[in-house]
Amino acid sequence: MASEAKPKLYYFDGPGKAEVTRLILVAAGKEFEDIRFSSFEEWTTKYKADSPLGLAPYYEEGGVKIGGSLCIARLVAEANGLGGSNCIENALLSSYADLISDMISKLYPFKFGPEDKKEEAKKECLKNMPAKFAQLEKSIKDDGTFLGKPSWPDFLLSQLCQETIQYQLGDTFKDCPKIGKVTARVDSNPKIQEFRAKHKK
Numbered sequence: 001m002a003s004e005a006k007p008k009l010y011y012f013d014g015p016g017k018a019e020v021t022r023l024i025l026v027a028a029g030k031e032f033e034d035i036r037f038s039s040f041e042e043w044t045t046k047y048k049a050d051s052p053l054g055l056a057p058y059y060e061e062g063g064v065k066i067g068g069s070l071c072i073a074r075l076v077a078e079a080n081g082l083g084g085s086n087c088i089e090n091a092l093l094s095s096y097a098d099l100i101s102d103m104i105s106k107l108y109p110f111k112f113g114p115e116d117k118k119e120e121a122k123k124e125c126l127k128n129m130p131a132k133f134a135q136l137e138k139s140i141k142d143d144g145t146f147l148g149k150p151s152w153p154d155f156l157l158s159q160l161c162q163e164t165i166q167y168q169l170g171d172t173f174k175d176c177p178k179i180g181k182v183t184a185r186v187d188s189n190p191k192i193q194e195f196r197a198k199h200k201k
């Protein structure tokens with residue numbers, strides 16, 4: 001009998017919007033093809049036409065292609081025991097993920113923006129991100145989980161905090177010990193440590 005094909009995740013060669021799904025799959029020990037575009041040109045000429053929404057990332061499993069970064073992450077998480085136990089819990093997890101994803105998007109100017117806009121972006125982040133981190137802190141239980149067990153927004157929060165530190169904005173969550181518990185659990189996972197060591201930030 002032929003073995004079942006591995007799922008495939010398509011995105012650029014960097015963390016970005018596919019990283020949360022990569023981390024979930026790695027932590028779950030799920031084998032997958034991590035297909036990375038080496039350039040924007042490669043994406044547009046070789047892969048974009050196959051994307052179901054014309055966007056990256058996209059995910060393929062069982063002959064079905066799925067687009068939407070958070071949709072993909074949610075699918076993979078729920079398939080690997082990292083979702084909620086009912087519709088309400090799933091909605092809560094999605095709401096936390098939406099906020100974290102929005103915060104990550106505020107860091108894009110540091111990656112892709114012109115140099116003369118980066119100082120303005122930093123001021124904006126220093127002004128607005130502490131309140132958003134404080135809101136997340138309130139949503140996390142004392143044990144360092146959103147709903148009493150590890151869940152998929154944990155991985156997104158780890159990515160956010162790593163990138164926030166990378167761009168010298170770590171002070172924006174310095175007074176959030178429960179966030180620290182979440183990220184420490186993710187960041188200390190040996191599988192994730194090995195994966196991150198292999199790939200550029």
